[in-house]
Amino acid sequence: MVGATRMNIMGNPRSKRIAILGATGHIGKNLTAHFILDGRHELFLFSREPERASAFVASLGVTAAHALSYGEFPRFAYDVVINCVGISDPARIVQAGADIFRLTEDYDNLVLDYLVRHPETLYMFFSSGAVHGSDFSLPVSDTTRFTVDLNRIQPSDYYALAKLNAEVKHRALEHLSIVDFRVFGFFSRYADLSAKFFLSDVLTAIRSGRPLVTDSRNMFRDYVHPADLCQLIEKCMERQHLNDAFDVYSRQPAAKFEIIEAIRTRYGLEVEVRDGAIMSNATGSKDHYYSLSRKAETVAYLPQRTSLEAILEELSALV
Numbered sequence: 249m250v251g252a253t254r255m256n257i258m259g260n261p262r263s264k265r266i267a268i269l270g271a272t273g274h275i276g277k278n279l280t281a282h283f284i285l286d287g288r289h290e291l292f293l294f295s296r297e298p299e300r301a302s303a304f305v306a307s308l309g310v311t312a313a314h315a316l317s318y319g320e321f322p323r324f325a326y327d328v329v330i331n332c333v334g335i336s337d338p339a340r341i342v343q344a345g346a347d348i349f350r351l352t353e354d355y356d357n358l359v360l361d362y363l364v365r366h367p368e369t370l371y372m373f374f375s376s377g378a379v380h381g382s383d384f385s386l387p388v389s390d391t392t393r394f395t396v397d398l399n400r401i402q403p404s405d406y407y408a409l410a411k412l413n414a415e416v417k418h419r420a421l422e423h424l425s426i427v428d429f430r431v432f433g434f435f436s437r438y439a440d441l442s443a444k445f446f447l448s449d450v451l452t453a454i455r456s457g458r459p460l461v462t463d464s465r466n467m468f469r470d471y472v473h474p475a476d477l478c479q480l481i482e483k484c485m486e487r488q489h490l491n492d493a494f495d496v497y498s499r500q501p502a503a504k505f506e507i508i509e510a511i512r513t514r515y516g517l518e519v520e521v522r523d524g525a526i527m528s529n530a531t532g533s534k535d536h537y538y539s540l541s542r543k544a545e546t547v548a549y550l551p552q553r554t555s556l557e558a559i560l561e562e563l564s565a566l567v
Contacts, residue, residue: 267292270332277438278474337443352410377432378408384534428493433471437565459518470501470538473558476551495539502555
């Protein structure tokens with residue numbers, strides 16, 4: 249366990265006891281860094297390998313957190329629980345198959361069982377833009393309907409259905425404060441660069457000096473900056489009671505070739521456009537994977553950075 253430093257926490261009426269599940273994952277690391285460096289809150293970091301969480305906290309130059317295993321979760325009381333557990337790597341999603349349902353349900357039920365005993369706690373669950381379905385020929389919106397062929401469910405549907413199942417349970421528990429964040433794109437200096445993503449391929453090409461191989465099809469993505477994501481979380485924390493789902497967005501999405509050109513200009517990236525190049529689509533094709541919904545404005549969320557700004561800022565910390 250990393251000892252919890254209470255100097256900045258005690259006596260602060262705005263301080264919270266925050267539990268982060270999946271603290272060693274990509275989003276989990278960003279939330280951990282944000283809240284630790286903020287210094288107002290007491291953090292409980294849960295993962296399968298608490299020593300990795302301890303090492304990450306130490307790398308930030310602070311010790312203000314508890315690093316714990318999931319078996320210890322019921323022992324403590326929290327004001328906020330943030331569930332970042334999940335698989336984001338397309339290759340690992342394919343490998344998980346039907347296990348994606350159990351993974352999602354087990355950790356979600358761990359928190360829901362806790363809320364039975366502590367109904368005043370705010371629960372935040374990281375969902376996905378995939379819950380809007382499989383048709384991203386155009387961006388989605390508040391009126392988009394989820395459709396699935398029940399007689400021909402495909403493995404590419406599993407991930408979306410697992411997240412949707414969790415969201416449906418959360419809306420049914422309307423007396424509890426539960427917020428679902430539907431993330432469409434996220435990239436940061438803590439990304440798992442072994443994962444098969446477009447931006448991990450870009451970074452690998454920059455570091456190796458080899459050309460980035462991509463196809464001629466353009467695609468549009470919305471990468472929210474870590475600071476904007478944390479802003480949305482904090483806006484929800486300020487509410488007395490909230491049971492809702494929000495699509496997460498940056499100030500403006502970006503096109504693939506717009507991103508490539510900006511990175512080519514800054515880092516001299518070479519690009520080889522090759523039709524037929526293999527692109528990851530474990531959860532279906534997504535030409536316009538972003539949302540036009542601005543429902544998050546109801547909690548005063550106002551993102552400060554565009555997708556392109558977020559990418560270039562975080563890339564600069566990695567290159």
